Amino acid sequence: MTDNFTLHEDPRSGNCYKIKLTAALLGIPLELRDYDIMKGETKTVEFLGKINRHGSIPVLQVGDRFLPESNAACWYLAVGSPLIPTDRFEQAEMLRWMFFEQYSHEPNIATLRFWLQYVGEANLSPQQTAQIMAKRIAGTDALALMDEHLVGREWFVGTSMTLADIALYAYTHVAEAGGFALRDYHHVCAWLGRVAAAPRFVTMGGHASAI
Amino acid sequence: MTDNFTLHEDPRSGNCYKIKLTAALLGIPLELRDYDIMKGETKTVEFLGKINRHGSIPVLQVGDRFLPESNAACWYLAVGSPLIPTDRFEQAEMLRWMFFEQYSHEPNIATLRFWLQYVGEANLSPQQTAQIMAKRIAGTDALALMDEHLVGREWFVGTSMTLADIALYAYTHVAEAGGFALRDYHHVCAWLGRVAAAPRFVTMGGHASAI
Numbered sequence: 001m002t003d004n005f006t007l008h009e010d011p012r013s014g015n016c017y018k019i020k021l022t023a024a025l026l027g028i029p030l031e032l033r034d035y036d037i038m039k040g041e042t043k044t045v046e047f048l049g050k051i052n053r054h055g056s057i058p059v060l061q062v063g064d065r066f067l068p069e070s071n072a073a074c075w076y077l078a079v080g081s082p083l084i085p086t087d088r089f090e091q092a093e094m095l096r097w098m099f100f101e102q103y104s105h106e107p108n109i110a111t112l113r114f115w116l117q118y119v120g121e122a123n124l125s126p127q128q129t130a131q132i133m134a135k136r137i138a139g140t141d142a143l144a145l146m147d148e149h150l151v152g153r154e155w156f157v158g159t160s161m162t163l164a165d166i167a168l169y170a171y172t173h174v175a176e177a178g179g180f181a182l183r184d185y186h187h188v189c190a191w192l193g194r195v196a197a198a199p200r201f202v203t204m205g206g207h208a209s210a211i
Numbered sequence: 212m213t214d215n216f217t218l219h220e221d222p223r224s225g226n227c228y229k230i231k232l233t234a235a236l237l238g239i240p241l242e243l244r245d246y247d248i249m250k251g252e253t254k255t256v257e258f259l260g261k262i263n264r265h266g267s268i269p270v271l272q273v274g275d276r277f278l279p280e281s282n283a284a285c286w287y288l289a290v291g292s293p294l295i296p297t298d299r300f301e302q303a304e305m306l307r308w309m310f311f312e313q314y315s316h317e318p319n320i321a322t323l324r325f326w327l328q329y330v331g332e333a334n335l336s337p338q339q340t341a342q343i344m345a346k347r348i349a350g351t352d353a354l355a356l357m358d359e360h361l362v363g364r365e366w367f368v369g370t371s372m373t374l375a376d377i378a379l380y381a382y383t384h385v386a387e388a389g390g391f392a393l394r395d396y397h398h399v400c401a402w403l404g405r406v407a408a409a410p411r412f413v414t415m416g417g418h419a420s421a422i
Contacts, residue, residue, distance in 0.1 A: 053359060067307060068307055069311060071306065071310050072306040073303070075302075075306050079299055089273065089278070092283045095280070095282065095286050096283035098283075099282050100265075100280060102313050102314045106314075130337070134338060
């Protein structure tokens with residue numbers, strides 16, 4: 001590995017945490033460059049012109065190239081490692097859960113966390129307030145689907161941790177901040193514990209696990 | 212290839228079309244099993260119990276195994292083909308655009324098409340109506356980002372068609388049905404023409420291209 005990696009991130013973002021957790025589990029050093037998304041620091045002319053025209057983080061910088069989208073960055077870091085199954089069907093199943101995470105999980109569970117914990121319910125627009133119930137229902141459905149899938153399984157795909165577990169862990173383990181009751185999902189809770197017990201695990205705050 | 216493939220689909224769905232287009236370009240036969248999502252045919256006890264607990268299509272059936280999520284199914288079919296770059300960075304860039312498609316493109320452009328063309332604006336809930344403007348803005352942003360990315364490029368990643376082009380083509384080429392003015396995006400229009408000119412291309416209706 002001769003590339004230098006810089007992660008352009010906001011430390012409060014679960015999408016950024018996915019990449020830091022993947023790198024930590026694989027022992028890959030990452031330089032961190034922090035931005036405050038609440039202050040619009042990813043919408044500056046410089047950021048849009050050089051880092052990501054889409055104005056979003058995370059962006060993984062690989063040498064002088066820039067890779068947006070958290071799950072794509074995790075893939076890049078994990079190619080050739082045990083975090084990506086080599087079996088063709090299991091590899092596709094892993095991507096299935098990563099696309100599920102971005103389509104059915106993150107827009108509900110992460111968005112409610114962002115709205116309730118960081119923006120504040122009193123500061124939401126009427127359009128956002130009107131979406132809370134639909135996001136609550138869809139997020140609950142996502143957690144229920146995960147819980148049912150984990151019956152009799154230790155990991156989302158196959159018999160060891162993959163990027164699917166990392167992608168889903170990021171916003172699931174802080175779902176309470178969005179008003180979701182994790183205790184209702186016993187299999188999810190047991191799986192969260194397994195992820196956190198992995199060798200070289202780091203918390204969202206960047207600390208090594210106490211386990 | 213000894214697997215038998217069955218695609219559980221609704222022919223009006225762009226997500227299903229992605230898989231049919233991938234299979235057509237690769238010369239892979241697919242059996243089709245149609246469901247009418249407007250009639251709840253993917254919410255039956257049988258569908259939920261056997262095909263997909265999440266109640267959504269498409270689902271690619273591989274022998275007796277079931278793979279939901281359109282982009283994961285495309286990946287499964289295309290492993291080892293020229294539709295997936297072998298270069299590590301290009302492969303991750305391809306996934307970047309596929310995750311972009313599911314997070315920033317489909318929920319805006321495909322959803323407005325579904326609401327306006329199939330549900331009908333008069334039948335939307337007040338919550339849905341309140342979201343139209345935000346989805347219009349976000350969908351327009353997605354098309355503008357695509358258009359800018361395509362300046363000086365023939366394809367989204369590298370120098371030939373990949374799954375990123377297929378994933379983005381599916382709902383972009385019918386974006387007018389959601390009220391988006393494709394003529395505003397010259398580079399996108401030229402790229403749509405390149406995709407449709409590919410050997411073995413099929414239309415969303417399942418027909419071979421006239422080109």
